[in-house]
Amino acid sequence: MLALENVTKIYRTGALGLRRLTAVSEVSFEIGEREIVALIGESGSGKSTIGKMILRLLRPTSGTIRFEGQDIFALNGRAVKDYYRKVQGVFQDPFASYNPIFKADRIFALIREEFFPHLSRAQWEQKVEEALRAVGLNPPDVLGKYPHQLSGGQLQRFLIARALLLDIRLLVADEIISMLDASTRVDVLNLLGDLRERGLSILFITHDLSLGHYISDRAIVLYRGRIVEMGPTERVYARPLHPYTEMLMASVPRIDQKWARQPARMEQSVTPGPTGCVYYGRCPIAQEICSRRMPELVEVEAGHYVACFMRS
């Protein structure tokens, strides 16, 4: 349904934009119908940049993003609106997503103005109430309030309800759980599961491995803007191939196990050449070739890809 092909994003920074920062580098993957894909990576790995590019909020430096076969950056006018009718996003910080001087339900009013100008007031109110109930909110409790009068979990569900007002096919959920209380996390996660039952695809962006495991069908692991491993969630979690994924798995806290004291592997001062593997500096199994060339993604078993010379 959605396909990224060699998507690269380079930010210009510093004085006069002379310094370049590659946030995302030659990323290709697909999201199918009714599929939940977890995009996993540490902060700075480019995962949010990918989400924003899919939402047309940032333009890739090169590469294309296609939705149902159409390049989304070639769309204009009405076609852009039609795209947003089908693809929506929810962001990490629920408080920043609301204009603080307006009531929270203004986000619904915006959708009405832009997408449903012909609907009568009664019809619209009914639609909003249905969407709010679908995300587990009681409309009279939450309508007509300012963002600072609602909790983070309520605001986040509000945003999901907003997306449900449209006929969305794909939801980009960018770290939507990370700022919520532990008690409300599972509710929102289960809500995402319900959305799949409704026929939605979800790109679930997270830095939390256990959340990715809980919900997703497929997992994509990013490191410094590159995909290092990708495959069915069960496979990636049961048998991580890339040393980075391995390290991530080992650092997940478990209830039944005490952590063995391990010396932390920090970034070494050895930097790979400009063409070397991005993980070279931290990799315990790196060989000479890794400093010279960036490995391509290779399919090791059905649907399970890894970008590592040593493991493929």
Next chain:
Amino acid sequence: MGSRSELLYFAWRNVKLRIGLGILLVFTLAALIGPYFAHHDPNAYVGPPGYPPSAEYWLGTTTFGQDVYSQFVHGLRSTFVVGLLGGGIGTILGVCIGLLAGYRGGWVDEILNMFTNIILILPTLAVLIIIAAYLTVRGIVVESIFIGCTSWPWAARAIRAQTFSLRVREFVDLARMSGRGTLKIMLTEIAPNMMSYLFMVFILQFGGAILNAATLDFIGLGPTQGVSLGLMLNNAVLWAALQLGMWWWLIPPGAAITAIVGALYVMNVGLDEIFNPKLREL
């Protein structure tokens, strides 16, 4: 309750806004209907020189025997015109250029910012003198346009900086994902967030325009006909009204300018509370 009627409700409940508006209303009325009670031409030499307030000359006369009351109400009129028109033009230019540069960024920002900086460093007074020299007939409107067109750069720069910090906020992304156009986002998402600031810009532009007009009047580049509060003040100072104890010549224009600008400031504090729901007294 719609969001508009709610704003009005909170506006009416706000004491600071009511005080500011009240003072402003008094001066507006004085400017509008005051001249109908003036029996003398503001610049004609009608009475005894330096005469204190009396039944005939309500605010006394100047050193030359002009009626101060008549000058005051007519001056109030032109002061409001200069303030509203000059301050209005300055505010609109500053807001539009600042918002556009800040929101679009990139080369649009580069060009607009360069333009802003050029106007900013322009020796305004020298340019005004040259322009004024080419225009033989100058009215209060032309003067206001001059002032408005040269006073916007600092406002544009400040608003540009504010817009920069607002445009990366996620609610702007959300509005874009709701299919909103650029212009609508600037006007309905970003501008309302700095509404009280924009009003402050207008207040400062309003006050600045009045003072600028007084400067221009003083060097003879003001309206070829008429009076203004600035002109009155300058004349009063020039002819040593203070030293001669002619308070009636000095205090009315000075107090009026102070009261008008002060009332606008009080209103601004009140408006901040109205636009920002977190500051509202519920």
